[in-house]
Amino acid sequence: MNPMNVIIIGAGTAGCEAAYRLAKAGFTVELVEKECTPGGNLNNWFQLFPDRKQASALRQLLQQQVEHPSIRLHTDTVPVKIERQDARHYAMELDNGARLEGNALLVTTGFRTFDASRKEEYGYGIYENVITSVELENYFANRQILTSTGKRPERIGLIQCVGSRDEKMCNFHCSKVCCITAVKQAMELRELLPDAEILCFYMDMRMFGPGYEEMYREAQEKYNIKFVRGRLSEASENQAKQVVVKCEDTLVGKPMRMTLDLMVLMVGMEASDGSRWVAKELQLPLAPNGFIQPGDPHYATNRTAVEGVFVAGCATSPMNLTDTLTDARSAALAIGEFLNGNEHYN
Amino acid sequence: MNLEAKQQIWKEYQKEIADDRYYYARSCIRQTFFPGSEWAYLDILGNRLGKTVFDDPRHTTCTGIGYHSDVVPVETIMTVVARHFALMTEAGFENITPSCITSFGIYTEILHTWQEHPEIEEQTHEYLWKATRREFKKPKNLAHTSDVIYKFRHEIAAQKKHALVDVHTGRPLRVVDHIGCHYAKMFPSKGIGGAEFPAVLSGMVTAWGGEPVDYPERRHCCGFGFRNYLVLANRGYSIANSKKKFESMQPYEPDFIITNCPGCAMFLDKWQYTISEMEGTTYGKDGYGIPVLTYEEAAALVLGYDPWEIGLQMHQVSVEPLLEKMGIAYDPDAKYRNARGEDMGRPACPNYLKV
Amino acid sequence: MNNIWGFTISSARVIDYDKNDRSFAQYMTDTVPSSQLCIGCGGCTATCTAGALTDFNIRKLQMLVKRGENREAGEQMHKCMLCGKCLLVCPRGVDTRRMIFAMLKYIDNQKL
Structure with a gap:
């Protein structure tokens, strides 16, 4: 008898990890990826929190795993049609003409970073020295931080909650990882720019993961990173192409203004276009934040409202890498139980 | 500063501005401080651009200054604005173009309020009828006069x-x-x-x-x-x-x-x-x-x-x-002669500001 | 200059971080490194003996210094009764008592 086959949409962290676990459990996997290489958003990162590991190390590991003989990787392609014949039979058409068949479907379409230009008052795309956290990772990869005028920045501001916890942007949710990303990036900046003044503008410091609060403390104590509690209200550009920002220092209770040489927007997470497309195609309910709604917030985190369709990673909500990997393994387990007919939970 | 990104934003914020036949709503204070502005607007629209603008002598203040100073209640300002709309309706116009930003804001806010709360609009109809025996229709198009000049800038x-x-x-x-x-x-x-x-x-x-x-x-x-x-x-x-x-x-x-x-x-x-x-x-x-x-x-x-x-x-x-x-x-x-060529007198010179 | 209007131009309340003198803040960081660890929880202020009776707010005080609002900080500092209760409460181990001593010393030297 042929082994049962699982179709996975999205070869980011969750997709790769789940594919490998399913392959090891004896299933075959069709792994579909829109980019030409697997890795997803991980490909844009330089170092990871909390241990400052090179992102490339994890990326290489995931890429090696998907070389497993039971995994067929389809890159540079997206599904154009998904047919669900019944809970255990799926057919998927790809835009390259291929047709895949499977006995279960796993959605690992991940997230997209918030388009910072939507936050008009911060002037991203208009002001020269406003960049996003994703672009800063690229600066780190090149080991060079310069302003648009070729100057070493003397004061840098990292702005948290850009596109998160913001009703005006239709994003009520917290993107979870931006706080710790800001701490990590502030520390990396300090290493490259020992004399610069580095400030994080935050609403709350949500240090939810192991080692995160410790990292925050280290950033304050050893890296001399300054933290300002207050959400930026607006930014503008002066004649020297610096960014003039306004916020309230809510711990002082007064408005504050200052000039930054470089402003980094910690862009939040939103449901990816792929997630939205798959949800529509399969009629998967969405949570109010636009991510795919899991079957149950405790017992059925990898199931969806449609039997046989599973979900893992940031397609369901913002997650860090640790949780994404764990969630992917959990999804592999749930799919295994489903296909072997020994499910424990409905 | 990157202009292209600004243009991208501008594309998302375009609004409909009527092409002709404007009911004009004057500002309370502009005729005192910038007396030529509203005249120039009417002259440009009428004589340079060939548009029809109705400058209605019956039109009054919108009471926005009073509203924003907490002396005019919201029901009152809505009724006054409803009267403006009634005058516009009676004159056979559908496009209202206030000269004042506060009036523009007030009109926008009131139209939005009525859209969200039709019962308040209904009540305003009643107030206006009781006060003036007038009926009104909401304008088809609301644009500030700067929107109109923007529309015809080229x-x-x-x-x-x-x-x-x-x-x-x-x-x-x-x-x-x-x-x-x-x-x-x-x-x-x-x-x-x-x-x-x-x-x-x-x-x-x-x-x-x-x-x-x-x-x-x-x-x-x-x-x-x-x-x-x-x-x-x-x-x-x-x-x-x-x-x-x-x-x-x-x-x-x-x-x-x-x-x-x-x-x-x-x-x-x-x-x-x-x-x-x-x-x-x-x-x-x-x-x-x-x-x-x-x-x-x-x-x-x-x-x-x-x-x-x-x-x-x-x-x-x-x-x-x-x-x-x-x-x-x-x-x-x-400079200091009136339309008849008579000397209007000169203001005293400031101490520091050169004039 | 003449003023016939009956009012004067208000000065801005905004913290002008670019113009403020932050040498006091630097002094505080250098002499009491633990002052950097404050997370603004307000435990110190909640328990403060002086703060119970006056508008003294030790949490805000150290933040004013960090932002270079030295004059306002200088006006408040002497209200501290140095009882040390804040020291017991602080979850981040900020040496608040030492911080106050350092501030007072700086203020005396600078005649702020």
Whole structure:
């Protein structure tokens, strides 16, 4: 008898990890990826929190795993049609003409970073020295931080909650990882720019993961990173192409203004276009934040409202890498139980 | 500063502006402080662009100043506005174009309120009927008069006699735009270009050959704020807001400020005198102030109107340096003569601000 | 200058971080490194003996110094009764008592 086959949409962290676990459990996997290489958003990162590991190390590991003989990787392609014949039979058409068949479907379409230009008052795309956290990772990869005028920045501001916890942007949710990303990036900046003044503008410091609060403390104590509690209200550009920002220092209770040489927007997470497309195609309910709604917030985190369709990673909500990997393994387990007919939970 | 990204934003904030047949709603204070602006608007629309504008003598204040000063209740202002709509309806017009930013904000807010709460609109119909025996229809199109000038900016440019250019050097004039708060801050989607990077005035400036200047306090309020300015004790922080703007724009050496709000035009102009008297500071070149023009005045200068015909002698900050830059001929002796050629007398000279 | 208006131009309340003198803040960081660890929880202020009776707010005080609002900080500092209760409460181990001593010393030297 042929082994049962699982179709996975999205070869980011969750997709790769789940594919490998399913392959090891004896299933075959069709792994579909829109980019030409697997890795997803991980490909844009330089170092990871909390241990400052090179992102490339994890990326290489995931890429090696998907070389497993039971995994067929389809890159540079997206599904154009998904047919669900019944809970255990799926057919998927790809835009390259291929047709895949499977006995279960796993959605690992991940997230997209918030388009910072939507936050008009911060002037991203208009002001020269406003960049996003994703672009800063690229600066780190090149080991060079310069302003648009070729100057070493003397004061840098990292702005948290850009596109998160913001009703005006239709994003009520917290993107979870931006706080710790800001701490990590502030520390990396300090290493490259020992004399610069580095400030994080935050609403709350949500240090939810192991080692995160410790990292925050280290950033304050050893890296001399300054933290300002207050959400930026607006930014503008002066004649020297610096960014003039306004916020309230809510711990002082007064408005504050200052000039930054470089402003980094910690862009939040939103449901990816792929997630939205798959949800529509399969009629998967969405949570109010636009991510795919899991079957149950405790017992059925990898199931969806449609039997046989599973979900893992940031397609369901913002997650860090640790949780994404764990969630992917959990999804592999749930799919295994489903296909072997020994499910424990409905 | 990357203009393309701004243009992307502007694309998202476009609004429908009627093409012709406007019911005109005048401002309470503009005819006192900038008496030529509304006249110039009517003349440009009627005689230069061939549009029909109905300037209704029965139209009154919208009571916005009273509303924003907590002396006029919201039910009252809605009824007064309903009367404006009734007058428009009776005159056979459907497009209302207020000259005042506060009125524009009030109309927008009221129409939005009625849309969300039809029962309040119903109640207003009743109030208006009881008070005046009038019926009203809501306007099909609401646009501020600066929206209308924006819509026809290229037509105006096609008829221009003077560009916003320094004729001696060929340099485009640097123009600071100041948008009234109630134009787009309450309802960004109702303003051309939105609230953060409004294009309504900068679009005119660009079309007429000038260079809009974006400076750090561009979005900041002029400090008018109705209840703030009206109470003497609060004027200190009203003026402080304008001062903050002048300090922020001064390094860019703007040739003039263009505004679309009655209060802003008045404050940005008159406060320059007050600040100079209080602190000895002036913000223009060689002791002059930075001239402040309404968009109608700017359009009229571009179209070749005589500066004194459009009332520029009523400005506190002298416009002569600007006229000279633009190569506009003017008769210095005619400045203080009225329409009959009689001498109106001259204001006393400020101590610090050069005029 | 003449003023016939009956009002004067208000000075801005905004913290002008670019212009403020932050040497006091630097002094505090250098002499009491643990002051950097404050997370603004307010435990110190909640338990403060002086704060119970006056508008003294030790959490806000150290933040004013960090932002260079030295004059306002200088006006408040002497209200501290140096009882040390804040020291017991602080979850981040900020040496608040030493911080106050350092501030007082700086203020005396600078005649702020």
